[in-house]
Amino acid sequence: xxxxxxxxxxxxxxxxxxxxxxxxxxxxxxxxxxxxxxxxxxxxxxxxxxxxxxxxxxxxxxxxxxxxxxxxxxxxxxxxxxxxxxxxxxxxxxxxxxxxxxxxxxxxxxxxxxxxxxxxxxxxxxxxxxxxxxxxxxxxxxxxxxxxxxxxxxxxxxxxxxxxxxxxxxxxxxxxxxxxxxxxxxxxxxxxxxxxxxxxxxxxxxxxxxxxxxxxxxxxxxxxxxxxxxxxxxxxxxxxxxxxxxxxxxxxxxxxxxxxxxxxxxxxxxxxxxxxxxxxxxxxxxxxxxxxxxxxxxxxxxxxxxxxxxxxxxxxxxxxxxxxxxxxxxxxxxxxxxxxxxxxxxxxxxxxxxxxxxxxxxxxxxxxxxxxxxxxxxxxxxxxxxxxxxxxxxxxxxxxxxxxxxxxxxxxxxxxxxx
Amino acid sequence: xxxxxxxxxxxxxxxxxxxxxxxxxxxxxxxxxxxxxxxxxxxxxxxxxxxxxxxxxxxxxxxxxxxxxxxxxxxxxxxxxxxxxxxxxxxxxxxxxxxxxxxxxxxxxxxxxxxxxxxxxxxxxxxxxxxxxxxxxxxxxxxxxxxxxxxxxxxxxxxxxxxxxxxxxxxxxxxxxxxxxxxxxxxxxxxxxxxxxxxxxxxxxxxxxxxxxxxxxxxxxxxxxxxxxxxxxxxxxxxxxxxxxxxxxxxxxxxxxxxxxxxxxxxxxxxxxxxxxxxxxxxxxxxxxxxxxxxxxxxxxxxxxxxxxxxxxxxxxxxxxxxxxxxxxxxxxxxxxxxxxxxxxxxxxxxxxxxxxxxxxxxxxxxxxxxxxxxxxxxxxxxxxxxxxxxxxxxxxxxxxxxxxxxxxxxxxxxxxxx
Numbered sequence: 001x002x003x004x005x006x007x008x009x010x011x012x013x014x015x016x017x018x019x020x021x022x023x024x025x026x027x028x029x030x031x032x033x034x035x036x037x038x039x040x041x042x043x044x045x046x047x048x049x050x051x052x053x054x055x056x057x058x059x060x061x062x063x064x065x066x067x068x069x070x071x072x073x074x075x076x077x078x079x080x081x082x083x084x085x086x087x088x089x090x091x092x093x094x095x096x097x098x099x100x101x102x103x104x105x106x107x108x109x110x111x112x113x114x115x116x117x118x119x120x121x122x123x124x125x126x127x128x129x130x131x132x133x134x135x136x137x138x139x140x141x142x143x144x145x146x147x148x149x150x151x152x153x154x155x156x157x158x159x160x161x162x163x164x165x166x167x168x169x170x171x172x173x174x175x176x177x178x179x180x181x182x183x184x185x186x187x188x189x190x191x192x193x194x195x196x197x198x199x200x201x202x203x204x205x206x207x208x209x210x211x212x213x214x215x216x217x218x219x220x221x222x223x224x225x226x227x228x229x230x231x232x233x234x235x236x237x238x239x240x241x242x243x244x245x246x247x248x249x250x251x252x253x254x255x256x257x258x259x260x261x262x263x264x265x266x267x268x269x270x271x272x273x274x275x276x277x278x279x280x281x282x283x284x285x286x287x288x289x290x291x292x293x294x295x296x297x298x299x300x301x302x303x304x305x306x307x308x309x310x311x312x313x314x315x316x317x318x319x320x321x322x323x324x325x326x327x328x329x330x331x332x333x334x335x336x337x338x339x340x341x342x343x344x345x346x347x348x349x350x351x352x353x354x355x356x357x358x359x360x361x362x363x364x365x366x367x368x369x370x371x372x373x374x375x376x377x378x379x380x381x382x383x384x385x386x387x388x389x390x391x392x393x394x395x396x397x398x399x400x401x402x403x404x405x406x407x408x409x410x411x412x413x414x415x416x417x418x419x
Numbered sequence: 420x421x422x423x424x425x426x427x428x429x430x431x432x433x434x435x436x437x438x439x440x441x442x443x444x445x446x447x448x449x450x451x452x453x454x455x456x457x458x459x460x461x462x463x464x465x466x467x468x469x470x471x472x473x474x475x476x477x478x479x480x481x482x483x484x485x486x487x488x489x490x491x492x493x494x495x496x497x498x499x500x501x502x503x504x505x506x507x508x509x510x511x512x513x514x515x516x517x518x519x520x521x522x523x524x525x526x527x528x529x530x531x532x533x534x535x536x537x538x539x540x541x542x543x544x545x546x547x548x549x550x551x552x553x554x555x556x557x558x559x560x561x562x563x564x565x566x567x568x569x570x571x572x573x574x575x576x577x578x579x580x581x582x583x584x585x586x587x588x589x590x591x592x593x594x595x596x597x598x599x600x601x602x603x604x605x606x607x608x609x610x611x612x613x614x615x616x617x618x619x620x621x622x623x624x625x626x627x628x629x630x631x632x633x634x635x636x637x638x639x640x641x642x643x644x645x646x647x648x649x650x651x652x653x654x655x656x657x658x659x660x661x662x663x664x665x666x667x668x669x670x671x672x673x674x675x676x677x678x679x680x681x682x683x684x685x686x687x688x689x690x691x692x693x694x695x696x697x698x699x700x701x702x703x704x705x706x707x708x709x710x711x712x713x714x715x716x717x718x719x720x721x722x723x724x725x726x727x728x729x730x731x732x733x734x735x736x737x738x739x740x741x742x743x744x745x746x747x748x749x750x751x752x753x754x755x756x757x758x759x760x761x762x763x764x765x766x767x768x769x770x771x772x773x774x775x776x777x778x779x780x781x782x783x784x785x786x787x788x789x790x791x792x793x794x795x796x797x798x799x800x801x802x803x804x805x806x807x808x809x810x811x812x813x814x815x816x817x818x819x820x821x822x823x824x825x826x827x828x829x830x831x832x833x834x835x836x837x838x
Contacts, residue, residue, distance in 0.1 A: 011629045013455045015446030016599065016638065016673075018439050022460070027434030036432045037467065039460035041441070044627075048456060055474060072611045072628060073618065106810075111612040131810075133608075152630055154816065180435065189552075192491045193530045199492065208463075209491060210430045211571055219433065254435075274721075280707025281700030284721045288699025291775055291814055299727035302693075302703045302719030304712075311760070312718065312731075341730070356710055391525075391550075395710055397573065 001034045001172050004056040008068035008077045009151055010043035021066045021149075021156050028160060032168060033175040033223065034062065044074035053084045057144050062168070067151030069134035071113040078119070078137075081146050085139045087121035095120060095128070095135045102133050127163035131155045138167060145171070177230035178205075178221035179238055180254030184408050186245060188216045194244050198237070205237045214390075214401040217254075250411055257407040262290035264415045270345040270376075272410075275301040275313055275334045277325065278352040278368065283403045298344050303334070313337025313349075326351050328369050328385050335371030339381060346414060347373040350406055352388075354395045366390035368402050372409050384413050420453045420591050423475040427487035427496045428570060429462035440485045440568075440575050447579060451587060452594040452642065453481065463493035472503045476563050481587070486570030488553035490532040497538070497556075500565050504558045506540040514539060514547070514554045521552050546582035550574045557586060564590070596649035597624075597640035598657055599673030603827050605664060607635045613663050617656070624656045633809075633820040636673075669830055676826040681709035683834045689764040689795075691829075694720040694732055694753045696744065697771040697787065702822045717763050722753070732756025732768075745770050747788050747804050754790035758800060765833060766792040769825055771807075773814045785809035787821050791828050803832050 005025055011017045019041065026036045037060060042048045049068075056063045068077030082089055096118035103110035117134045120126055127136035132155040138147035147164055149156045183191065188211035192199065195218075199207050205222040218241065222233035238252060251260050265272060276283050284300035287293055301312050306325055309315040315333040323329040334349035352368030359365035368388040375381035388405050392398045424444055430436045438460065445455045456479060461467045468487075475482045487496030501508055515537035522529035536553045539545055546555035551574040557566035566583055568575045602610065607630035611618065614637075618626050624641040637660065641652035657671060670679050684691060695702050703719035706712055720731050725744055728734040734752040742748040753768035771787030778784035787807040794800040807824050811817045 007458075009629075010627055011638070012442070012458065013445055014449050014597075014638065014640075015442040015444065015455075016636075017629065018437065018442040019458075020437050023431070023434040023437045025434065026432055030433050036434075037462070038471070039426075039431065039438075039458070041458035043456070051478075052457070059470075070630075071608045074627060108606060108609065111608050113608060113611065154811065154813070178433075187527060189490045189530050189532060190527065192532065208429055208493060210428075210436065211489075217435075219430070219435065221433075276700075279704070280712075280716075281695075281703030281719055281721065282707075284700030285698070285704045285818075288701075288721070288723065289815060289818065293699075294723055297699075298724045299731065300700055300719075300721030300723070302700065302707070302721070304707065304719070305717045308718035308761075342727075392573065394573070396708060399704075399708065 001062055002060045003029055003034050003036050003062040003064060004038040004040060004060040005036060006052055006056055006063055006065045007039065007041040008044065008049060008065055010074070012041050013043045020153055021151070024153070024157060025064055025066070025160065028165065029064075030176050030178070032165065033172050034168065044068060044076060046076050046080050049077065049080045050084055053081065053146065057084075061144055063146045065146065065148045066156055069117065069136065069148060069150045071111070071117055071133065077148055081139065081148055082121050085121075085141045085146055087124060087139045087141075089119045090122045092118050092120040092126055092135070095126065098128060098135070099133045125167055127159050127167075129155055129159055130162070131158050136164065138164070174223060174225055175227050175230055176221055176223045177227060177234050178219055179234050179252055180217055180219050181238065181241060181249050182215060182217045182251045182254065182256070183245065183248040184215050184250055184257070184404070186216055186248040187211070191216050191218065191245060195241060198240060205233050207237065207241070214404045250408070257404055257411065258286040259290060261407045261410050262287055262293055264411075265296045265346075266292060269296065270414070271296050271298055272346040272348070273298045273300060273338050273342040273344040274347070275303055275338045275349040277303060277309070277334075277350060278354040279350055279399050279402050279406075280304065282399050283348070283350065283406050286403050286407070298342050301338065309334065314340060324363070326353055326363055326367060326369065328387065331369035331371035332383060332385055335373040335383060339373050339375060343375070345375050345377075346410060347375070348406055348410065350402060352398075352402060354398045354402075355393055356395055364389070365393055366398055368405065370406055370409050372413055374414055384409065420481055421479045422448055422453050422455050422481040422483060423457040423459060423479040424455060425471055425475055425482055425484045426458070426460040427463065427468060427484055429493070431460050432462045439572055440570070443572070443576060444483055444485070444579065447584065448483075449595050449597070451584065452591050453587065463487060463495060465495050465499050468496065468499045469503060472500065472565065476503070480563055482565045484565065484567045485575055488536065488555065488567060488569045490530070490536055490552065492532075496567055500558065500567055501540050504560045504565055506543060506558045506560075508538045509541045511537050511539040511545060511554070514545065517547060517554070518552045544586060546578050546586075548574055548578055549581070550577050555583065557583070593642060593644055594646050594649055595640055595642045596646060596653050597638055598653050598671055599636055599638050600657065600660060600668050601634060601636045601670045601673065601675070602664065602667040603634050603669055603676070603823070605635055605667040606630070610635050610637065610664060614660060617659060624652050626656065626660070633823045669827070676823055676830065677705040678709060680826045680829050681706055681712055683830075684715045684765075685711060688715065689833070690715050690717055691765040691767070692717045692719060692757050692761040692763040693766070694722055694757045694768040696722055696728070696753075696769060697773040698769055698818050698821050698825075699723060701818050702767070702769065702825050705822050705826070717761050720757065728753065733759060743782070745772055745782055745786060745788065747806065750788035750790035751802060751804055754792040754802060758792050758794060762794070764794050764796075765829060766794070767825055767829065769821060771817070771821060773817045773821075774812055775814055783808070784812055785817055787824065789825055789828050791832055793833055803828065
């Protein structure tokens with residue numbers, strides 16, 4: 001089954017909203033064996049939406065729309081879809097009741113414009129919205145389906161998972177299986193060069209490489225009649241890939257580095273605390289985003305000022321004076337300071353210049369020192385200090401890749417020592 | 420000028436990459452007075468890319484593509500664009516030299532597949548890439564332009580700003596001006612109801628409302644011959660809107676709440692420290708993402724364990740025992756603890772249940788307490804404790820809206836007291 005996703009909303013064309021729905025749905029549909037061939041975005045404009053739906057129907061068996069189902073006047077998706085599919089609208093009483101209950105539950109008055117949301121296609125399949133007021137639906141004509149979801153991501157996702165995915169599963173009969181290999185420290189073109197003959201000889205599984213900020217990844221995908229068959233095909237190719245670039249791979253399941261490190265920490269029971277300067281809490285935030293992490297994460301210090309570094313971590317004023325806050329020595333004393341207070345098995349520190357200002361000739365923007373103290377039960381603590389120079393002039397990016405480097409430093413020194 | 424954006428990359432259709440380029444370019448083009456009417460996404464498939472480019476040319480004067488300019492075999496955008504526009508390719512020596520210098524600078528060997536990137540349209544305008552290897556370009560035919568940018572966001576943005584925007588500016592002669600009003604505590608349909616007659620009577624400026632996670636916003640846009648005229652139109656409408664819903668508006672310039680609060684903190688010189696439990700550093704990370712914040716941000720504690728709350732903040736073990744870590748009392752003692760150590764003017768604390776597990780009947784997932792201590796010079800500190808119950812069952816969302824609530828608590832109690 002070939003699908004197109006049509007996102008509706010002038011806010012997308014103004015660039016005020018990043019279209020995350022599209023990525024979510026694409027991933028979910030691919031996993032169900034539905035090929036996503038196109039994404040289209042149009043504004044809240046009925047003529048252009050109609051045009052795009054007609055183009056989409058020429059190119060696909062299934063169109064999924066998001067957005068434009070709400071109560072306000074510029075929400076027009078339902079009306080246009082029903083026009084294109086010749087599906088008359090009528091009041092759907094269960095949806096009207098649900099909308100009324102929703103407003104009671106959130107203790108807000110229901111304004112009249114909400115009634116519009118209960119007008120639904122007479123012969124359509126209706127998908128209830130348990131997190132908002134706009135129901136979704138699917139209509140079929142000449143073996144082509146248009147299925148409509150609301151725009152707010154949490155409503156869209158819940159409706160897709162609970163109602164639309166089961167509806168679509170009945171209509172498809174092949175599966176795509178794929179694995180994402182994520183690597184650190186290997187550029188995209190170097191990766192392709194290492195794998196060129198494998199990529200050249202590909203028909204199924206397919207191999208595709210991608211560059212992300214600070215890391216690269218690779219997707220191996222196979223389409224087959226059964227899950228087991230597709231999986232077997234993928235696994236064979238993954239083995240071949242791992243023989244070439246295995247040393248750079250930190251996940252063969254597409255997990256991000258924070259999740260990989262968190263999983264390993266939880267499995268090993270090693271406790272962790274941290275002290276951050278330039279990342280300002282972003283490392284702790286990345287790790288504590290993982291459910292259950294409280295079992296091993298003790299505490300974090302965001303020691304932004306020198307005073308905080310001295311008072312909370314016992315960094316010596318002389319070190320700060322002599323070597324500066326951004327130095328190997330300060331990173332080391334920060335990590336030792338965390339250990340002194342917490343006695344955590346892993347104490348990690350970071351200090352650097354995130355930018356965009358504050359760089360000098362000797363210490364440019366992007367210069368970062370990471371201190372990692374590892375104290376296994378009954379052993380002398382070991383300390384690893386690493387220096388990094390990131391090329392970004394952008395504060396946000398520098399902070400992100402610094403967190404990645406901190407996570408990778410734990411991955412390498414604590415969990416990947418055999419390499 | 421009517422534009423379409425065409426994003427190229429199978430990774431987008433697999434949902435492994437969120438398309439942030441599209442939002443960035445849409446915003447930038449709109450600001451230049453170029454109407455963005457459509458977004459299209461296709462995979463690394465030459466036939467489908469050609470099809471979409473031809474459809475795009477029917478509907479627009481300008482197509483901007485992103486992606487598919489790289490060195491690898493599935494990078495085919497340039498070849499297909501040049502086919503559609505009848506533009507022959509030839510080796511562009513300055514680009515070849517730049518690619519060689521790039522590899523020298525990053526001290527990586529240049530693999531042969533990089534040469535492909537220096538093959539460029541003979542009569543095109545070439546855009547150098549100062550952050551990567553793939554140059555961009557624009558080709559014109561029958562008054563229609565196709566302009567191509569690389570896919571990695573930092574390369575794309577730099578090339579757009581430095582080369583493509585000046586190129587396009589010469590070709591457009593009207594401007595769009597718009598203002599984004601961001602609100603907290605007002606639902607989208609309530610906002611529309613409050614503004615219904617203004618929205619109904621709109622032709623120019625246009626008013627559009629949008630719901631985001633935990634907040635809503637509103638865009639007022641005008642298109643006119645000159646910047647000043649468009650701005651005047653927008654400002655008049657914004658005044659009318661402010662009279663209706665001004666009390667909910669925290670920014671009339673589209674700024675996010677972290678930037679608004681940071682700006683006010685920097686202007687006032689009030690120092691800030693924080694203690695986080697459920698948000699795990701995300702509040703500190705949000706605030707320290709703002710350049711220059713080190714002037715007022717002293718330090719943050721991520722006191723995840725009870726032990727950390729006791730040792731770092733002096734929360735009493737009896738309080739934790741009697742009321743629990745997630746309680747008004749703990750939030751209060753955490754804020755007082757931050758003040759005791761730091762003497763910062765603003766000390767903010769948070770404790771809650773982010774989920775997805777760990778909730779009970781009495782303390783469900785989404786329950787959060789925020790403690791805010793405000794100590795103006797020479798005054799007794801004031802303490803405000805607020806209880807929140809967020810409806811999300813999702814850890815990430817709960818953490819995000821909690822940070823928003825913390826920022827809003829500072830905004831309300833410290834900077835918006837006259838309300």
